[in-house]
């Protein structure tokens with residue numbers, strides 16, 4: 001499995017959901033008649049940074065700023081997945097999943113989780129560092145997360161990406 005950045009226009013995804021219907025797959029990921037999202041591998045990032053992202057359906061564009069690019073290239077080296085949902089940064093390695101509020105200052109993920117009642121031993125190697133979280137938080141301020149979906153699925157993670165959001169809706 002290779003690491004990939006997945007970008008998508010939420011507006012067009014919603015439109016497709018309304019007009020064509022949708023389901024969720026076993027990973028809890030949204031299944032549409034066709035995908036409105038686009039995947040980028042590591043060797044495609046330079047081109048993305050130069051040309052920016054354009055929704056293939058409505059033509060709206062998402063400018064990939066230097067701060068976003070710094071965050072993206074950093075996350076490509078990591079062994080966890082990152083998905084931005086509303087005001088939360090969802091982090092998972094397939095085994096362990098948690099969400100960090102976009103605006104919350106984090107000194108240590110271990111400390112943040114222990115305050116939520118999650119005690120972890122020897123898990124540091126799977127957790128983002130304070131710097132990782134800061135880079136993500138800085139990058140998020142550069143674009144409208146209600147308009148664009150942004151996810152990095154790591155090829156180095158324990159397990160493939162599983163969407164917590166999809167799984168919640170799956171049970172309804």
Ligand SMILES: [Zn+2]
Pocket residue numbers: 009010011012055056057058059060
């Ligand atoms: Zn669009």
